[in-house]
Amino acid sequence: MRWNKKKILEVDRRHIWHPFTQMKDYEDRDPPVIVRARGLKLETIEGQILYDTISSWWTNIHGHLHPALNEALRKQLELLDHVNFSGFTHPYATEVVEKLRTFLPTSLSRFFFSDNGSTAVEVALKMAFQFWQNQGCSKKVRFVCLENAYHGDTIGAVSVGGVDLFFKLYKPLTFKTFRAPSPYCFRCEERRGFTLSAEHGCSLRCLKGLEKILSRHGEEICAVIVEPRLQAAGGMLVYPAEYLRNLRSLCDKYGALLIFDEVATGFGRTGTMFAMEQAGVVPDIICLAKGLTGGYLPLALTVTTERVYQAFYADYLEGKTFYHGHSFTANPLGCAVAAASLKVFIEEKPLEKTKKAREFFHRRLEEIFSEEDYVGDIRYLGYVGALELVADRKINRPFPPEARLGFQIYMHSLEEGLVLRPLGDVIYWFLPLCITEEDIEEILTRSRTVIRRIVEKIR
Ligand SMILES: Cc1ncc(COP(=O)(O)O)c(C=O)c1O
Structure with a gap:
């Protein structure tokens, strides 16, 4: 199948109202056009690969297009x-x-x-x-x-x-x-x-x-x-x-x-x-x-x-x-x-199979982020991990809302091949059960690069 990106975006911009979205934010930027998915990766119309780090709004469990489900x-x-x-x-x-x-x-x-x-x-x-x-x-x-x-x-x-x-x-x-x-x-x-x-x-x-x-x-x-x-x-x-x-x-x-x-x-x-x-x-x-x-x-x-x-x-x-x-x-x-x-x-038995990967996820979250001075809290449970970002760690003062830190991290994460959709200034990962240690390492290190860059820009 051949897609026409220009046409898709034209129709989208003219007619589609997206959920939980201030549409004006997209006045001068395009949403990624996703055309394929496999495992825990999404593919855009240009062939860019994105880690589906939030499991497509917390729905995906065994990875995209699992052969048995198909x-x-x-x-x-x-x-x-x-x-x-x-x-x-x-x-x-x-x-x-x-x-x-x-x-x-x-x-x-x-x-x-x-x-x-x-x-x-x-x-x-x-x-x-x-x-x-x-x-x-x-x-x-x-x-x-x-x-x-x-x-x-x-x-x-x-x-x-x-x-x-x-x-x-x-x-x-x-x-x-x-x-x-x-x-x-x-x-x-x-x-x-x-x-x-x-x-x-x-x-x-x-x-x-x-x-x-x-x-x-x-x-x-x-x-x-x-x-x-x-x-x-x-x-x-x-x-x-x-x-x-x-x-x-x-x-x-x-x-x-x-x-x-x-x-x-x-x-x-x-x-x-x-x-x-x-x-x-x-x-x-x-x-x-x-x-x-x-x-x-x-x-x-x-x-x-x-x-x-x-x-x-x-x-x-x-x-x-x-x-x-x-x-x-x-x-x-x-x-x-x-x-x-x-x-x-x-x-x-995916829960048994990936027990080690879950433990690795928790350990690496702490190792990678506990010394970062913008991290107020680290939380995890199973395949879910989260960081609460703060402007001042000593008193856990949040960043000013007008900085839109989470939103900026999200936009930047797409360029780094991740989907770090924030909840305010909480950055989280909501991973599928097919995750591997290799993917976790890649996702977390890329995430740190993105977050550091945006925090430095805002501070
Ligand atoms: C705990 C909880 N309950 C209910 C809902 C609503 O589900 P839906 O978006 O399918 O209506 C959500 C969605 O995020 C949720 O997290």
Whole structure:
């Protein structure tokens, strides 16, 4: 196939509105035109190779165009493209459920399909709310969420979000929630050194605010929602597993459901199949998307317990039906790739295979960056690593926002063959499970070159 770069960019500039993008930033610069991908590399129309260091917005798991996933999709195209999922079922959905059950705690046994992470969260919120309503607990209508939380961009998901950049403007459209402090170890008074994987032990003072909310307003609260172990879009904030164990006890004590949003952390990204395993905690509802199809197609799941399911199971006229669904619920193409991706987990065992590479990643992050004077914090968990950049390390003063440090690093990283998309002044890597030590070394050393250059320019 022959592409015409000029024409693509012309149409793009004239007609396309990109997500999370101030389009004026592209007035005098072109976005890279990506035409191919393989493994953890993207290729532009000019043949430039970029390391996909953020796994295509945290979706890609086994690398791009994995032969087994390609084959599954090809086969599915001979069978069934799509069919509505209310009143019908298909073997492609049941295969996903069967395979996924081998990785999930047995109590998470009821699966509700949808098609993206925000929607998986919307489903969880409505489900938790209606769970109590169906049992006559009409007062239980409020959620507890965390500062720095991100659960998606639909209005329900924004309502339980805690990143002001994505929340503040839309506040008048949202429903009221209780927002508890974030387990942000870097900004904690008990902090000793870098956060790393947050296993240093502490008094969990950050949980006190949440406990206060539950103890004062327990009778109004239907559920607490958190991203387990890693507040991702909030700045790749890694926090202790102990926090989740205590949170589970608090939810039980005050009669609130516990929702884990594993949209970003699921499917091996944090070093275990699901981040919740690191705490040995089972929530009442879990949200899955992004990596569910290995990063190929939009598919999502909200998985819950028999207890929650049974609160909806009744004669039709009792009015307990869960009224939710989307056109592309359980799309068979997505299901086929999801089943193939889970089969790769079962047969190829990527988490075991790349354990050494993960450890190498963590070690090299510390070795390469701990002496850099612009690094305030180093955090890592599994295949995720992050640096919080600061202007003055002694007092951890951030860079002025008008410097747009993260954005400048991103633009420059593309020239160096990387995709260092920032979260404010947090630079992070969200690597696929097929990563090698060689790639890690190349990515981290190139990253240091880019970051140093931009920090020097700004200072
Ligand atoms: C934890 C978490 N939940 C939900 C979402 C929303 O997912 P989607 O972008 O597929 O709607 C995201 C997206 O980044 C996320 O990180």
